[in-house]
Amino acid sequence: MIKSRSHITPLLAITVLLFPSEGAAYVGPGLGAGALAVIAGILVAVGLFLFGLIYYPLKKVLRRDPPTEDTEQS
Numbered sequence: 001m002i003k004s005r006s007h008i009t010p011l012l013a014i015t016v017l018l019f020p021s022e023g024a025a026y027v028g029p030g031l032g033a034g035a036l037a038v039i040a041g042i043l044v045a046v047g048l049f050l051f052g053l054i055y056y057p058l059k060k061v062l063r064r065d066p067p068t069e070d071t072e073q074s
Contacts, residue, residue: 027035
């Protein structure tokens with residue numbers, strides 16, 4: 001009898017997700033501000049990642065000093 005109910009759980013989950021109640025649709029100011037902060041944090045993190053990925057290797061290449069006499073004799 002348990003095997004016959006195993007297909008009900010995914011159908012129930014899909015139904016609940018497709019038809020939310022009115023209470024689940026309310027987004028208060030705290031949740032809205034938190035969601036915006038998370039989205040802004042993700043965008044800043046991606047931007048800093050791309051900046052570091054491009055800037056620091058480029059900075060290393062541009063700052064290569066020509067070898068001096070002291071470093072050649074070491």
